Amino acid sequence: MKKNRNEEDRVIGRMAEAAGVPKELVLGxxxxxxxxxxxxxxxNYRGIQEYTEELIRIQTRTGQIRLTGKRLNVEYYTNDEMKVTGWIQSIEYL
Structure with a gap:
C-alpha cells in the first residue's frame, strides 16, 4: 500500500529532527x-501567482498562501525569502 503525502512528511520530519536538521528545510x-x-x-516559496495592493497569492510546495490587505508591497524577494509590507488583514492557506 502506498503511503500518503502527509504520512511521508511526518516520517521525514521525525528523521530530520533526530538528525538535528530543521524539518522545514528538509520538507520545504x-x-x-x-x-x-x-x-x-x-x-520556502515557489513563486508569486498574483500581486496587487489588496491581494498577494504565493505558490508554495504545499499549496498557496493568500495575503489580503491594503497597500501591500513586496519589498524584496530572493530565491529563498520574500518580505511583504502593508496593512495585512488576512492570511489564508489554500
Whole structure:
C-alpha cells in the first residue's frame, strides 16, 4: 500500500529532527515570520501567482498562501525569502 503525502512528511520530519536538521528545510514547507499586522517574511516559496495592493497569492510546495490587505508591497524577494509590507488583514492557506 502506498503511503500518503502527509504520512511521508511526518516520517521525514521525525528523521530530520533526530538528525538535528530543521524539518522545514528538509520538507520545504513555508515558514512565515509575522511582525504585527504590517510585515511578513516568507521562506520556502515557489513563486508569486498574483500581486496587487489588496491581494498577494504565493505558490508554495504545499499549496498557496493568500495575503489580503491594503497597500501591500513586496519589498524584496530572493530565491529563498520574500518580505511583504502593508496593512495585512488576512492570511489564508489554500
Amino acid at each position: 514547507v513555508p515558514v512565515l515570520h509575522i511582525t504585527g499586522r504590517e510585515e511578513i517574511r516568507l521562506e
